[in-house]
Amino acid sequence: MRLLYFAWVREKTGIGAEEVELPREVTTIAELIAWQKTRGPEFAHAFERSEVIRAAIDKTHVRPSASIGAAREIAFFPPVTGG
Amino acid sequence: MIRVQEQDFDIGAEIAKLKSGRTDIGAIVTFTGTMRDSSRGQTLEAMTLEHYPGMTEQELARIESEAHARWPLQESLIIHRYGRLEPGDNIVLVITASEHREPAFHVSYFSKSWMPGTSAGHDEVCVRNCDQ
DSSP: OEEEEOHHHHHHHSOSEEEOOOOTTOOBHHHHHHHHTTSOHHHHHHTTTGGGOEEEETTEEEOTTOBOTTOSEEEEEOOOOOO | OEEEESSOOOHHHHHHHHHTTOOSOOEEEEEEEEOOSEETTEEOSOEEEEEOTTHHHHHHHHHHHHHHHHSOEEEEEEEEEOEEEOTTOEEEEEEEEESSHHHHHHHHHHHHHHOTTTOSTTOSSEEEEEOO
16 A cells, blocks of 8 residues: 655655555554554644544545555645645 | 646636637636635735646546536636746636536636645645745
8 A cells, every 4th residue: 555645744754655565454544543643753743633634545645544455555635724 | 727837827828728629619708816815815926836646637637527527618628737836917717608607607617615735624725825
């Protein structure tokens, strides 16, 4: 599974992309975020305000309840302001 | 048509290209999104728009095809920039062309309000990162 991080999520985790083996019990985006928080202080910090973080599975935006299924790539972004 | 690019765009040249050889277009509306020097009371000196290759194009194409499904458009172009931008710089361009003025105006407004990077609702594609 490839995980991608953008903007301040990347700055806080310290990495832009990584390959990981997800634990079997992680089946949704919400569970993946909960697992991310346990991966050390950088990840705990990056996913601290997890309610504002957006996720995309294979380049399509999804809700936290979305099932990871056979996803190849999951990306995390902060929200954007402006307009 | 959609384009995601780092370089600036020339609005006049883009309009000329879009209507080149066309005699069926009666209305062209453009929307240009530019960078402000402040956000939520903070002064901004620059920002960097990050771009997720593949997803940005996919989302912009989805917005464009939704616009074509809702209004009778003859042509459209969406350009979204990425990279480092300073106040006053162009960020996004939407050009819509239709036979009569209403569809072009409607879509220009619609596209702007749905544009990734300029709307809280569709902000997942381009991610702004303040350099201040």
